[in-house]
Amino acid sequence: MKIEIDVNNTVHEVVIEPNTLLVTVLRENLHLTGAHVGCDTSQCGACTVHLDGRAVKSCAVLAVQVADAKVVTIEGIGEVDNLHPMQTAFREHHALQCGFCTPGMIMQAIDLVTHEDNLDREKIRQGLEGNLCRCTGYHNIVSAIESVVDKT
Amino acid sequence: MYSFDYHKPTALDQALDLFKGADDPIFLAGGMTLIPTMKQRLAAPTDVIDLSGLDVLKGIALSEAGLSIGALTTHNEVATHPLIKLHLPVLAQLAATIGDNQVRNRGTIGGSIANSDPAADYPAALIGLGGTVVTQSRSIAGDDFFLDLFETALHPCELITRIEFPLPDRAAYAKFRNQASGYAVVGALVADFQGKIRVGITGAGPCACRAIGIENELMKDLSVDVLDHVEVPDAGFNSDIHASAEYRAHLVKVLTKRALTQLLSQKNAS
Ligand SMILES: Cc1cc2nc3c(=O)[nH]c(=O)nc-3n(C[C@H](O)[C@H](O)[C@H](O)COP(=O)(O)OP(=O)(O)OC[C@H]3O[C@@H](n4cnc5c(N)ncnc54)[C@H](O)[C@@H]3O)c2cc1C
Ligand code: FES
Ligand code: FES
Numbered sequence: 001m002k003i004e005i006d007v008n009n010t011v012h013e014v015v016i017e018p019n020t021l022l023v024t025v026l027r028e029n030l031h032l033t034g035a036h037v038g039c040d041t042s043q044c045g046a047c048t049v050h051l052d053g054r055a056v057k058s059c060a061v062l063a064v065q066v067a068d069a070k071v072v073t074i075e076g077i078g079e080v081d082n083l084h085p086m087q088t089a090f091r092e093h094h095a096l097q098c099g100f101c102t103p104g105m106i107m108q109a110i111d112l113v114t115h116e117d118n119l120d121r122e123k124i125r126q127g128l129e130g131n132l133c134r135c136t137g138y139h140n141i142v143s144a145i146e147s148v149v150d151k152t
Numbered sequence: 153m154y155s156f157d158y159h160k161p162t163a164l165d166q167a168l169d170l171f172k173g174a175d176d177p178i179f180l181a182g183g184m185t186l187i188p189t190m191k192q193r194l195a196a197p198t199d200v201i202d203l204s205g206l207d208v209l210k211g212i213a214l215s216e217a218g219l220s221i222g223a224l225t226t227h228n229e230v231a232t233h234p235l236i237k238l239h240l241p242v243l244a245q246l247a248a249t250i251g252d253n254q255v256r257n258r259g260t261i262g263g264s265i266a267n268s269d270p271a272a273d274y275p276a277a278l279i280g281l282g283g284t285v286v287t288q289s290r291s292i293a294g295d296d297f298f299l300d301l302f303e304t305a306l307h308p309c310e311l312i313t314r315i316e317f318p319l320p321d322r323a324a325y326a327k328f329r330n331q332a333s334g335y336a337v338v339g340a341l342v343a344d345f346q347g348k349i350r351v352g353i354t355g356a357g358p359c360a361c362r363a364i365g366i367e368n369e370l371m372k373d374l375s376v377d378v379l380d381h382v383e384v385p386d387a388g389f390n391s392d393i394h395a396s397a398e399y400r401a402h403l404v405k406v407l408t409k410r411a412l413t414q415l416l417s418q419k420n421a422s
Contacts, residue, residue: 001158018158018200019190042188043332045254054228054257060187061258064158065180065202111253129334130252 003067007032008076016063023047023058026073034074034103038132045131048104049073055111057130074103077110086110086148093144097135105131109145119149154196162205164288164311171309174199179311181224181263184255209262209313214239218318220286223262223311228253230261242323242341243281246273249327251334262312265297268304268359270390271335275360276325280341280352283317291316298359320345324414326407328355330394337395338403342370342411349374351408356389356400366408374416376409 002015007030014029026032026049035058038046047059050072058071078084086106089095096102105128112127113119119127124142133141157174161167171177178197180186181204189195203209203224210222212233219240221230230236230247237244250256250264250273264274265285277283278294285292287310297305306312323343327336338355340363349370351363369378384404389397 017155019153019155021153021187021191040191042184042255045252048254051257055254056257057254059191060184062158062183062187062200064160065183065204108253111257127253130254 001064003064005063005066005071006069007071008073009070014063018062018064020063021059022049022061022063022066022071025063026058026071032073032075036100036103038100038104043130043132044101044104045108046101046104048107048131050107050111053114055108072107074107077106084110085151086113086145089144089148090141093140093147095136095140095144101131101133101135105133105141109141109148113145113148113152119146121146124149153190154193156197157199158202159199160202160205164206164208164313167201167203167206167311168288168309170199170201174201177201179203179266181266182226182259184251184259185263185267185269203262203311209311211314212236218316219243220314220316221261222314223266224260225262227251227256227259227261227264231256239319240281240317240323242320242325242343243277243317246277246325246327246341249273249325249329249334255334261315265315266304266306266312268298268300268302269335270301270358270360271330271333271337271355272360273325273327273336273339273354276336276339276341276352276354277317278315278352279354279360279362280325280343280350281317281320281323282343282345282350283315285312286314286316287312295362298361301358303359318345320350322415322418324411324418326410326414328403328407338400338407340404340407340411342408342415344374344415347371347374353404353408356404358388358390363404363408366404370412374412376412376416379405379409379412 036046038044042060175198177199209224227247283294320343325341327339336355341352354360384401386397386401391397
């Protein structure tokens, strides 16, 4: 079937089967490979993108479900010479090692600071429940997000 | 995932007609259970009927009888909605413990209750608060709704439209969280309706149930100590890699105590 999907403020027309996941369309049809697939159980959060402004796991959403929605991926929040403040914070705080979890972490972190009040380190950790990182031990990720909270 | 036809009806009748006309249809709400299940090929419907376009399944309203919550209300909407936080804070708190933020942004109260996962959180609230499940054709008392593992009183073509909750004077939920998924190994919701105590338990058996023995003891003496003398038999409880039946029986008592301690620390609203 043919659907229109709005990703990073551009409407794309794609021809897909109904059983195609959103993450597959992003990666394979639109070549936006920032959203990663890290698990088969909807638990790792590496595929996190924004759907109408809220963080969702794009491996657990069908592409046909988002035909009327706005999708934003890691590619849509900043540019190499004009990073999103959360991206800058991750870089400054050395909040990544291999980087596999990072796009999902950043998209979830933005949802967190946008929708939660009074964030402290403990609440930030809780807010990252749906994002797994195998490298960093989370400490610097929490510091990066905390620094963005402190600036806003 | 096996292939299927996708439909997105905009009216209830249309959804029901699509369901009746298909070989092996299934309704799709937030998809946070259904899509992972289909990915694992544990479900292979011929037709997926997306409910998200049905306005009759949306909205939150307060009436004399209590709060009415549309089936499509997401866990995060329940956790943050001002009416729910004000009149039924226990439900907002419960919803905030479900899974993770991404799951709470998609998953719905109707989907969770229709699914009757033995470890899901909302079933403890439906039972503990004595809520009612409303479908397109009837109202089903929460006490009669959960039948078994993933089995409810819903007929095949029956849709939950909303869930109604009466408002207790005070209530509290305590949960022993599975660290990986967030699901309840056991969860207990205790509610006080002018001295009438209800206790809803999830996670222990094949589906959520009332703890009538505990309720009766608490109605004689609403104190935490009373629970020391209550026997919780583990017959019929689940035993899996997360916990044995015996340990789950122990948790029923511990979590009921924790919920009760919280409840007793609240100001009585009446
Ligand atoms: C990583 C992860 C962690 C999770 N952790 C928890 C947790 O801690 N606690 C917890 O309780 N849950 C947890 N869940 C499950 C989550 O809450 C689901 O959202 C919920 O169980 C199903 O709701 P849904 O809207 O996503 O339903 P769907 O997945 O869309 O549907 C589930 C089932 O319900 C049926 N259905 C849906 N809506 C209706 C309706 N209105 N009428 C009739 N039938 C309907 C569908 O046909 C399907 O069979 C978790 C899920 C994931 C992926
Ligand atoms: S790939 Fe989506 S949660 Fe792991
Ligand atoms: S930086 Fe490697 S998984 Fe997080």
